[in-house]
Amino acid sequence: MNQSIKEYIVSINSAIEQEDFGDKPQELYEPIRYIMSLGGKRMRPLLSLLSYQLYKDNIKEVIPASIAVEIFHNFTLMHDDIMDNAPLRRGQQTVHEKWNSPVAILSGDVMLVKAYQQLIANSPTEKLTEILEKFNRCAIEVCEGQQIDMNFEEQEQVQEADYIEMIRLKTAVLLGFSLEFGGILAMDNEADQALLYQMGVNAGIGFQLMDDLLDVYADQDKFGKQVGGDIIANKKTYLLIKANELAQGENSIKLHDWLKAQDFDNEEKVNAVKSIYDELHIKTLTEAKMNEYFEKAFTNLEDLDAPSEKKNIIKDFFNYLINREQ
Amino acid sequence: MNQSIKEYIVSINSAIEQEDFGDKPQELYEPIRYIMSLGGKRMRPLLSLLSYQLYKDNIKEVIPASIAVEIFHNFTLMHDDIMDNAPLRRGQQTVHEKWNSPVAILSGDVMLVKAYQQLIANSPTEKLTEILEKFNRCAIEVCEGQQIDMNFEEQEQVQEADYIEMIRLKTAVLLGFSLEFGGILAMDNEADQALLYQMGVNAGIGFQLMDDLLDVYADQDKFGKQVGGDIIANKKTYLLIKANELAQGENSIKLHDWLKAQDFDNEEKVNAVKSIYDELHIKTLTEAKMNEYFEKAFTNLEDLDAPSEKKNIIKDFFNYLINREQ
Numbered sequence: 001m002n003q004s005i006k007e008y009i010v011s012i013n014s015a016i017e018q019e020d021f022g023d024k025p026q027e028l029y030e031p032i033r034y035i036m037s038l039g040g041k042r043m044r045p046l047l048s049l050l051s052y053q054l055y056k057d058n059i060k061e062v063i064p065a066s067i068a069v070e071i072f073h074n075f076t077l078m079h080d081d082i083m084d085n086a087p088l089r090r091g092q093q094t095v096h097e098k099w100n101s102p103v104a105i106l107s108g109d110v111m112l113v114k115a116y117q118q119l120i121a122n123s124p125t126e127k128l129t130e131i132l133e134k135f136n137r138c139a140i141e142v143c144e145g146q147q148i149d150m151n152f153e154e155q156e157q158v159q160e161a162d163y164i165e166m167i168r169l170k171t172a173v174l175l176g177f178s179l180e181f182g183g184i185l186a187m188d189n190e191a192d193q194a195l196l197y198q199m200g201v202n203a204g205i206g207f208q209l210m211d212d213l214l215d216v217y218a219d220q221d222k223f224g225k226q227v228g229g230d231i232i233a234n235k236k237t238y239l240l241i242k243a244n245e246l247a248q249g250e251n252s253i254k255l256h257d258w259l260k261a262q263d264f265d266n267e268e269k270v271n272a273v274k275s276i277y278d279e280l281h282i283k284t285l286t287e288a289k290m291n292e293y294f295e296k297a298f299t300n301l302e303d304l305d306a307p308s309e310k311k312n313i314i315k316d317f318f319n320y321l322i323n324r325e326q
Numbered sequence: 327m328n329q330s331i332k333e334y335i336v337s338i339n340s341a342i343e344q345e346d347f348g349d350k351p352q353e354l355y356e357p358i359r360y361i362m363s364l365g366g367k368r369m370r371p372l373l374s375l376l377s378y379q380l381y382k383d384n385i386k387e388v389i390p391a392s393i394a395v396e397i398f399h400n401f402t403l404m405h406d407d408i409m410d411n412a413p414l415r416r417g418q419q420t421v422h423e424k425w426n427s428p429v430a431i432l433s434g435d436v437m438l439v440k441a442y443q444q445l446i447a448n449s450p451t452e453k454l455t456e457i458l459e460k461f462n463r464c465a466i467e468v469c470e471g472q473q474i475d476m477n478f479e480e481q482e483q484v485q486e487a488d489y490i491e492m493i494r495l496k497t498a499v500l501l502g503f504s505l506e507f508g509g510i511l512a513m514d515n516e517a518d519q520a521l522l523y524q525m526g527v528n529a530g531i532g533f534q535l536m537d538d539l540l541d542v543y544a545d546q547d548k549f550g551k552q553v554g555g556d557i558i559a560n561k562k563t564y565l566l567i568k569a570n571e572l573a574q575g576e577n578s579i580k581l582h583d584w585l586k587a588q589d590f591d592n593e594e595k596v597n598a599v600k601s602i603y604d605e606l607h608i609k610t611l612t613e614a615k616m617n618e619y620f621e622k623a624f625t626n627l628e629d630l631d632a633p634s635e636k637k638n639i640i641k642d643f644f645n646y647l648i649n650r651e652q
Binding site: 150 | 348350351353354361407408409429431432434435438439440442443446451454455456458459461462466469470472473476477575
């Protein structure tokens with residue numbers, strides 16, 4: 001990874017560590033410090049810094065503002081984990097498991113307010129309304145995406161276009177806002193701000209498709225989670241949606257039977273579904289769709305009115321992420 | 327009730343009815359429309375209008391802004407009801423009962439963002455930062471109050487001062503903000519803005535003490551809920567905290583036994599605890615404390631630099647609320 005990106009991540013982590021989230025009652029503030037300390041890639045604030053550096057050099061000045069998107073992201077994780085009954089987050093107990101659901105609901109609520117506080121305290125007054133309007137829209141869309149995702153779990157069939165729209169809302173628009181936010185803080189070129197947003201959305205859809213792929217095709221030694229977890233849980237990923245769409249005859253019956261199976265050996269199910277995916281060339285199809293979105297993101301990047309050497313930092317970072325786990 | 331107040335409430339209700347909260351996915355937006363349509367006194371937006379009319383006449387203009395505090399209030403109700411496992415809200419099913427907890431968590435999250443949207447879209451740009459900073463502080467304090475209230479239920483003893491601080495946070499600061507908000511929208515007199523906030527906080531503490539009293543001493547025919555509900559649930563109200571503090575000898579043992587009792591007849595418990603309250607003059611003590619806060623609120627009102635006939639509208643409204651259910 002590029003040296004300046006490593007330095008950005010160190011600065012982001014240090015700013016998060018020094019953040020005074022609050023004190024009493026401790027049941028409210030300890031979970032916030034806990035989830036914020038679990039790490040992660042710090043992708044969203046990093047994206048704000050990366051778009052800012054396209055236009056300006058004084059990166060340190062926007063680190064406090066960038067933390068807002070990380071707080072917001074962790075608020076969504078804390079609440080999503082309750083809704084999804086998830087026991088673990090980044091290999092550690094989730095907040096509702098370590099404490100309880102009321103604590104996770106309320107700490108999450110406070111985090112959402114803290115995200116606004118962080119945004120408001122660190123945005124220039126003359127751009128505050130614009131920033132908040134865009135942030136509000138993004139925040140609502142993320143919630144819409146989560147609800148649509150939950151709805152999908154109750155549905156027999158999901159269409160490809162609906163799935164792409166769901167991941168756009170649930171995951172991609174926040175990457176879009178994070179990049180756009182850095183751009184708004186740096187300059188006034190509205191065409192570039194819109195391109196930054198589009199780049200984030202396109203890359204975000206690409207990264208989610210990559211996550212869907214990795215769940216099935218990752219190297220178990222390098223992968224943080226159990227390979228095949230989505231298959232075991234019948235999670236409606238791009239791969240399953242595509243397989244449902246394309247499977248015919250015996251494959252369709254086999255896939256359907258595995259989706260309905262109650263008692264099964266995990267490994268057997270993963271291998272069986274995977275071999276259906278292979279016969280249907282699901283990996284290739286997903287890679288094609290993923291690359292289509294990455295291509296769009298790279299085109300957005302090229303179209304920006306910024307120095308090539310600065311754009312290359314973002315290009316290299318995306319390529320690093322794309323190649324890291326494959 | 328004063329004719330202009332009735333008109334304000336009609337205008338508030340009509341603005342809420344016309345509000346376009348959103349459409350799809352319907353699981354996210356129907357619960358918002360549902361809880362917002364359950365009614366209630368619309369006390370918080372009404373307070374914003376009442377403080378605004380002290381200084382300006384064009385009340386209609388601030389109705390959209392005032393709706394923000396009602397949306398925020400209903401967000402807290404939706405989430406509190408999950409945490410408190412409450413089956414009913416204003417006599418109707420709570421959102422997590424009618425739908426489910428994930429829906430109530432996520433719809434609540436969207437409502438919090440919608441409260442910000444409503445505030446941002448309807449506040450003058452030059453006052454936006456100030457308004458948002460005060461709103462953020464208030465929102466966080468309301469969450470702190472809810473957490474402290476939940477903590478109290480796990481504690482053997484609660485001190486009077488801690489209880490007053492809890493209800494200040496959980497209930498009173500939002501009434502304070504609602505009044506201050508109307509003041510900020512109307513004028514620039516910071517001393518008056520601070521007095522409006524104080525008036526709301528003092529009145530809010532008074533109203534909560536009144537609620538505690540009514541739960542035990544209300545006329546069942548007029549009271550919306552079951553009289554004695556707090557006693558049955560061992561809810562740590564001002565009355566119980568005061569009784570715990572003052573009970574000695576046999577009264578102390580009896581009270582303690584009733585608090586520990588597992589199987590009991592509801593009516594018998596309510597009557598027994600009530601007779602301990604009576605022996606300890608808890609009603610008189612609570613009324614004295616409540617009136618102390620109402621007096622403070624009325625002094626705050628008197629100190630405002632506004633026309634007496636306008637102040638009298640607020641005075642009459644508070645007196646109407648104070649005398650209505652007693």
